[in-house]
Amino acid sequence: MTLVLGGARSGKSRYAEGLIEALPGPWLYVATAQAWDDEMRARIAEHRARRPAPWETVDAPRDLASVIRRAPAGRPVLVDCLTLWLTNAMLDEDADLAAERDALVESCRTAAGPMVLVSNEVGLSIVPENALARRFRDEAGRLHQRLAAMADRVVLVVAGLPMILKGEAR
Amino acid sequence: MTLVLGGARSGKSRYAEGLIEALPGPWLYVATAQAWDDEMRARIAEHRARRPAPWETVDAPRDLASVIRRAPAGRPVLVDCLTLWLTNAMLDEDADLAAERDALVESCRTAAGPMVLVSNEVGLSIVPENALARRFRDEAGRLHQRLAAMADRVVLVVAGLPMILKGEAR
Amino acid sequence: MTLVLGGARSGKSRYAEGLIEALPGPWLYVATAQAWDDEMRARIAEHRARRPAPWETVDAPRDLASVIRRAPAGRPVLVDCLTLWLTNAMLDEDADLAAERDALVESCRTAAGPMVLVSNEVGLSIVPENALARRFRDEAGRLHQRLAAMADRVVLVVAGLPMILKGEAR
Numbered sequence: 001m002t003l004v005l006g007g008a009r010s011g012k013s014r015y016a017e018g019l020i021e022a023l024p025g026p027w028l029y030v031a032t033a034q035a036w037d038d039e040m041r042a043r044i045a046e047h048r049a050r051r052p053a054p055w056e057t058v059d060a061p062r063d064l065a066s067v068i069r070r071a072p073a074g075r076p077v078l079v080d081c082l083t084l085w086l087t088n089a090m091l092d093e094d095a096d097l098a099a100e101r102d103a104l105v106e107s108c109r110t111a112a113g114p115m116v117l118v119s120n121e122v123g124l125s126i127v128p129e130n131a132l133a134r135r136f137r138d139e140a141g142r143l144h145q146r147l148a149a150m151a152d153r154v155v156l157v158v159a160g161l162p163m164i165l166k167g168e169a170r
Numbered sequence: 171m172t173l174v175l176g177g178a179r180s181g182k183s184r185y186a187e188g189l190i191e192a193l194p195g196p197w198l199y200v201a202t203a204q205a206w207d208d209e210m211r212a213r214i215a216e217h218r219a220r221r222p223a224p225w226e227t228v229d230a231p232r233d234l235a236s237v238i239r240r241a242p243a244g245r246p247v248l249v250d251c252l253t254l255w256l257t258n259a260m261l262d263e264d265a266d267l268a269a270e271r272d273a274l275v276e277s278c279r280t281a282a283g284p285m286v287l288v289s290n291e292v293g294l295s296i297v298p299e300n301a302l303a304r305r306f307r308d309e310a311g312r313l314h315q316r317l318a319a320m321a322d323r324v325v326l327v328v329a330g331l332p333m334i335l336k337g338e339a340r
Numbered sequence: 341m342t343l344v345l346g347g348a349r350s351g352k353s354r355y356a357e358g359l360i361e362a363l364p365g366p367w368l369y370v371a372t373a374q375a376w377d378d379e380m381r382a383r384i385a386e387h388r389a390r391r392p393a394p395w396e397t398v399d400a401p402r403d404l405a406s407v408i409r410r411a412p413a414g415r416p417v418l419v420d421c422l423t424l425w426l427t428n429a430m431l432d433e434d435a436d437l438a439a440e441r442d443a444l445v446e447s448c449r450t451a452a453g454p455m456v457l458v459s460n461e462v463g464l465s466i467v468p469e470n471a472l473a474r475r476f477r478d479e480a481g482r483l484h485q486r487l488a489a490m491a492d493r494v495v496l497v498v499a500g501l502p503m504i505l506k507g508e509a510r
Binding site for chain 3: 173175177291292293294295296297299301304307308310311312314315317318319324326333335336
């Protein structure tokens, strides 16, 4: 399992796609984006336009863990991205966030095939004034630490270039 | 002296504790947090819960330089964290910030024993709208540069993983 | 061509100046700052005070591409910084941002002499609430990716210390 972290427009998605496309297809793209507004719809469209077959796309804005569990054995899986899933989960007032997070981590741990997880690194700024934003970056940071601890490779992408945090460069 | 930088919930405190705990104890934990509200109190409690004996904890929300100067010779010292100290100093209208900063840097330069300083990297975002926030990240950046220049090792922690900026990996 | 990225007060400008000053002078400093207010004026003055002759300073808050194209052949050029230029371009309602960005990238690609470009990495935080700020960090991220792809060296400066993203350390 590879965890690809990066800032906004850092090229992390493209880098992650390249990792999967180096493997034999077909590939499963697990999209967590939820189209709340036009800006988000435009971003989703732009991302999809980059992925012709043999990519198969599955939307998983909320139930990410079970989509990962149900992925065909051996199929390379790209999850893009964890921070959007976390946003959706935190905005869902009925969600049991701790349980969902544990289920997600467990699904990643037991995944049968190669998997690349993409997520936004969001903690390298001053403390946000907004309490929800503070909670969000705490949750994201904790999730990244747990996944990084069990990942084979962790990469931070800056300006399209990978910095290897864990595992071998390639 | 080691400077450990990292974002929110990056695992920087835990990494820094590991550096100190690799040395013979007892260890001195210098806590700079000031409990302004319940959120802060919860964070402080969570951090303390991770530190049983042989950790000794000293609170230094304001007079950090003299606490560092008075540390028993040879005792490993962990300061967690500089950005909280800087926040407290900047919110104290009677403080002479430049003088306090110089005293802090000097106390670190002349410290007798091994020391690990933890601080938040806060500059990797768009310019904050709030003028105090802008001043804060300027002050933090300048302080980090001065301490990094004289440190033996500087580490940036991302998702619990260390990136070595200066000195040897270990 | 070298791209130097870094956060606020990360020491990126000083690091970039050192790269140019290691080359035979005279050196051309291309300043993109526009003095909108006193805070900005103070920052510009502080930066200028660090640059005696043989630095020659040219202001290019808007027409950066043509200043780069007109630089004397072989003259080492420092551009500080791209994010200020991008700010100026985005605040100019009459600007054709895509065309200006393409012209800038092209001027960098065809520059005759050694060039160092400084820019702020601004994407490693939570999503800004302000729509213009979101657009700004998207534009900055895309520009960095394009320039990084064609640069010989890319460096991320943290606390005054360089992390090499591309090219050789030196």
